[in-house]
Amino acid sequence: MIERDSDIAETVLRERTRLGNFIRRRVRDPGEAEDILQDVFYEFVQAYRLPEPIEQAGAWLFRAARNRIVDRFRKKKEQPLPEPAHDDDGEYRLDLALPATDAGPEAAYARSVLLEALQAALDELPANQRDVFVAHELEGRSFKDLAAESGLSVNTLLARKRYAVLHLRARLQSVYDDLEI
Numbered sequence: 001m002i003e004r005d006s007d008i009a010e011t012v013l014r015e016r017t018r019l020g021n022f023i024r025r026r027v028r029d030p031g032e033a034e035d036i037l038q039d040v041f042y043e044f045v046q047a048y049r050l051p052e053p054i055e056q057a058g059a060w061l062f063r064a065a066r067n068r069i070v071d072r073f074r075k076k077k078e079q080p081l082p083e084p085a086h087d088d089d090g091e092y093r094l095d096l097a098l099p100a101t102d103a104g105p106e107a108a109y110a111r112s113v114l115l116e117a118l119q120a121a122l123d124e125l126p127a128n129q130r131d132v133f134v135a136h137e138l139e140g141r142s143f144k145d146l147a148a149e150s151g152l153s154v155n156t157l158l159a160r161k162r163y164a165v166l167h168l169r170a171r172l173q174s175v176y177d178d179l180e181i
Contacts, residue, residue, distance in 0.1 A: 008048050011057045012041055019061050026069050028177055036068045113175060121171040125164050132157050133164035 020037050027033040043064055047054055054060045122130055135141045136157075147154045 007057075008045055011044070011048075011061075015058055015061050016041075019065055022062060023065050023069065027072065032072065036065060036072065039068055040064045114172075117172055117175040118168070121168050124171065125167060129160045129164040129167070132160040133168070136161055 016037075019040065020033070023036050023040075024030065024033045027036060040061060044054070044057070044061055047060070048057075122134070125133070132146065135146055136143065143154045143157050146152075146157050150157070
C-alpha cells in the first residue's frame with residue numbers, strides 16, 4: 001500500500017504541470033481548470049488503488065482530463081443572446097450593445113477591445129460581405145433597399161450577410177470569452 005501511495009505521489013508531481021497546462025489551454029476559466037485538474041487526480045487515485053493498477057499513468061491522466069473537458073462542454077448550457085440594443089425610436093444601435101463608456105475603466109477597456117476586434121474582423125471580410133453587413137447592421141438599411149440599389153437579389157444579400165456573421169462570430173468569440181462580459 002505504501003509503495004502504491006509513493007507511486008501515486010510521484011506520478012502527480014511528475015505530471016501536474018504538463019496536465020495543468022493541457023487543461024488551461026482548453027478551459028479559459030482558471031477556477032474551472034483547477035477543478036478539472038483536481039477531479040482528474042482524485043479519479044486517478046481511486047483508479048490506481050484498484051486491484052489492477054494503471055500501467056500508463058501519464059496517458060491515463062490526459063485521457064481522463066480530455067473526457068472531463070468534453071463533459072464540461074456538453075453540460076454547459078448555451079446562453080441566450082441578449083436582446084438587440086435599440087434606442088427610444090426602435091433603431092438598432094451597436095454602441096448600446098457595447099459596454100457603456102461611463103461604466104468605469106473595465107467597461108471602457110472592454111468597449112475599446114471589442115471595437116478594435118470588430119474593426120479587424122470586418123477588415124478581414126471580402127468587400128461584398130462587409131458592405132452588406134455594415135449597411136444592414138450598422139447603418140440600419142433594409143435588404144429590400146440594398147437589393148434595389150445594388151441590383152442583386154435579396155437572397156444573395158442575405159447569404160453574404162450570413163457568411164459575414166459566421167466569420168465575425170468565430171473571430172470575436174475568443175475576444176468575448178477573454179473579457180467575460
